[in-house]
Amino acid sequence: MTAVEDVLGALADPTRRDLLERLSVHGSATATTLAEELPITRQAVVQHLAVLDAVGLVHGQRSGRERRFEVRPERLSEAASWMNLLAARWDQRLATIRRLAEAAD
Amino acid sequence: MSTDRIEREVTIAAPPERVWAVLTEPVHVGTWFGTGSPAEIDLRPGGLMMLDHGEHGRYSTLIVKVDPPRTFSYRWASAYPDVVATPENSTLVEFTLEPADGGTLLRVVESGFDAIEIPVEREESAGYESHSKGWTGVIEKVGAYAEGRDESPLLPVS
Numbered sequence: 001m002t003a004v005e006d007v008l009g010a011l012a013d014p015t016r017r018d019l020l021e022r023l024s025v026h027g028s029a030t031a032t033t034l035a036e037e038l039p040i041t042r043q044a045v046v047q048h049l050a051v052l053d054a055v056g057l058v059h060g061q062r063s064g065r066e067r068r069f070e071v072r073p074e075r076l077s078e079a080a081s082w083m084n085l086l087a088a089r090w091d092q093r094l095a096t097i098r099r100l101a102e103a104a105d
Numbered sequence: 106m107s108t109d110r111i112e113r114e115v116t117i118a119a120p121p122e123r124v125w126a127v128l129t130e131p132v133h134v135g136t137w138f139g140t141g142s143p144a145e146i147d148l149r150p151g152g153l154m155m156l157d158h159g160e161h162g163r164y165s166t167l168i169v170k171v172d173p174p175r176t177f178s179y180r181w182a183s184a185y186p187d188v189v190a191t192p193e194n195s196t197l198v199e200f201t202l203e204p205a206d207g208g209t210l211l212r213v214v215e216s217g218f219d220a221i222e223i224p225v226e227r228e229e230s231a232g233y234e235s236h237s238k239g240w241t242g243v244i245e246k247v248g249a250y251a252e253g254r255d256e257s258p259l260l261p262v263s
Contacts, residue, residue, distance in 0.1 A: 081218045083218075087111045090213055094115040096137040097211065101119040 007085065008056040016038065016048045020057060020071060028070035035104070110216035119211045121202040124209045125174035128200055153189070154179055162186020171198065176201055181215075192217075 011017055015038075022037065023029055029050060034044035049069055052058040060067040117124055127133040131143035138144070138156055145155040148171055149180040156164040167190040170178040178199035180190035188194060203210045 003239050008214055083111060086215070087113060087245045090111060090113045090215065091115075093137050094211065094213065097124070097127050097133075098115050098117045100136060101117050101209070 007057065010051050010055040010057060012062040013048070013051075013084070015044075019045065021050060023058060023069060023071045024073075028068050030068050032066060058101055074084055109218050110214060111218075112212065112214045114210060114212040116205060117211055119208060121174040121204055121209045124202055125177070126213055128177050128202075129171075129173075156181075156187070164187040166198075167191075167195070170199070176200055 011020070018038070019034060022034060026033075029047040031042050034049075035045045038045065049058060049060065053060055053069075056072055058069045059072050060069045062068075127137070129146065129148055131146050134144040134146060134154070134156070135142050140157050140159040142157060143151070144157065146168075147153050148168065150168060151172055152168045154168055156166055156168045158164065163168075163186055164181060166182075166190065167180040169180060170176050176199065178197060180192070180195040181198050182190040182195040182225075184189055185194050196215050198213065198215045201212045201214075251258065
């Protein structure tokens, strides 16, 4: 897996995209805070944050009894800018088009 | 790297007519650009092509050019499901097909990212469901944050 594919995989889930956007708005937040804004459990938020953390999109730091998360924008601005992500999506679609066109009727 | 356009290409071992069919026939479009069910397509300039992306929404793309088997283009409001694409809210996706060694060189250009307007008031009044946007809105949002030019949050800060 390349860095871009890792990021794409992590962002394939709409809840994780939502969490990332909310973190970028808040600056930083705990799983508890984020769970209060969303119709999902704190545990689910923790799991999604762990996925984002694993690919480097967010960074968690202990703050009192909880971990406080923030976006790591360099992951998007360098290795995987959003244009690169969109371009990768087109590569996937073009690959599908090729497969369909080359398949026997 | 340009922030206004994406350009990609692929060489396909099938004639342009065959590639054209994959690009424009409902069953195929539903496969490469949807959830698998056939897309509704009114294949003429000004016609609509409905792209169902399941949980991400249903996009009413506006067909711009139909010139078989050479050029097919449409406007795609990827940040705005359920809204018909206009020049203000969408990018232009243009496919060009060129014969190449018995096959086809297929090129896609998606352009106009810089001109998209984000209707902040719409976001502020929106419920949770409408926050589950496609790629562009969120990634651009985070990208803007990354570059320190984010002055208008898409989400209400509670």
